[in-house]
Amino acid sequence: MNPAEEVATGCRVLAAHGHSDLVWGHLSLRDPEGRGLWLKEAGYGYQEITPDRVVHIDRGGRLLSDQGRVHLEYPIHAEIMAARPDVGAIVHSHAESVVTFAATGLALLPLGHEGTLFWPPDVARFTATGDLIHTAELGKQLAEALGGRNVILLQQHGFVTVGPDVPTAVMMAVFLEKACRMQLAAAATGATYTWSGEAEALAKRERCYGPRQLADAWAHLVRISA
Template sequence: MNGPAEEVATGCRVLAAHGHTDMVWGHLSQRDPGGRDVWLKSAGYGFQEITPDLVVRIDRDGRPTGGQGRVHLEFPIHTEIMAARPDVGAVVHTHAEAAVAFAATGLPLLPLGHEGTLFWPPDIARFTETGDLIHNRYLGERLAATLGDRNAVLLHHHGLVTVGSDVATAVMTALFLDKACRTQLAAASTGIPYTWSPEKEALTKRNRCYGPRQLTDAWTHLVRTLPT
């Protein structure tokens, strides 16, 4: 069984392979099995460069307690969400271009395809208090409050945050969110009215398309097809 550093490194490589890399920015974390600290991708490296020795364990104040590497300035995204959400085992923050563009429109994120059903109904959470970096505990707490019990939040003029019980779920949720945003932007750009699944159908599709077996198979595929 892989340890947290290995899990984070694999998740980072999957994010890189599917359009979430932004030079050295963006990060992924996993809760320490002991339940107190957080394993976080090291600062100064792109997602595609991360190996297990470039994952650092930190406490809630961002102090390194294990592993190697520099700590991202935005570590409070991870530490404060995990402090507020005992059910969350992993957190992703990226600057996926479709998500940034979609958040700026203010449009509700609707289920045009399967992916959108993960985020509607109700509409996806949105953090609008600042477009700046989440660089202190206060902003981290406010972001966690905005996320609430949801699986994702859009940060206006900034990016996305997704969460899950494990790295696989958090990373796949980020991939699905980016695709849902990209799909709706493409439809809106035609200037032609578009449709989406009604609420009952969306909720049914959410459970049918993204059950535990489907997510396990999808994650295995993503890891199996990583560039070597």
């Protein structure tokens, strides 16, 4: 599968699992030959992305492909990839459950299996602005706040997940949305709720989300999102 096909497949999965926000949100993949990155084209929703609606850009947002529109927030992808050589793919989404959860200030706790991917420690948070990440400087600040983590909440905005490849970055977004939705539902009952302690959470992270399990889960997501 070529880079444009990988991004298009990831966008289709995101669309099917709670991440559609009209034409906003984006997914990127580091170019395997070191020439910038491949990014969902601006002006289309996740569910509309086909390989010909994926653009190839450099770190400054300049088109390397023949045509297409570049998202204003391309610095999210360009600057995180510049700061994190281990990151091969990035998702930026405005999933409602995650935006709502971020506004509560609650720690994201492992009520179920999904939360163990993000705690301990608690998720990183970007609070410098709730506006768009539309400059290289803001992109660098976001990358610094993310540090070595796999997710960061952008309060009053959305979130970013990262991974070595498209399947990992996209699945982190899918799992994050579910974890936030579950905790919001539990908190809304007004009852006391429970979660795994640190030792159990770390053990479950390894047991539930090893390479084989994640590969099987990705294959399932692709099949049902076709």
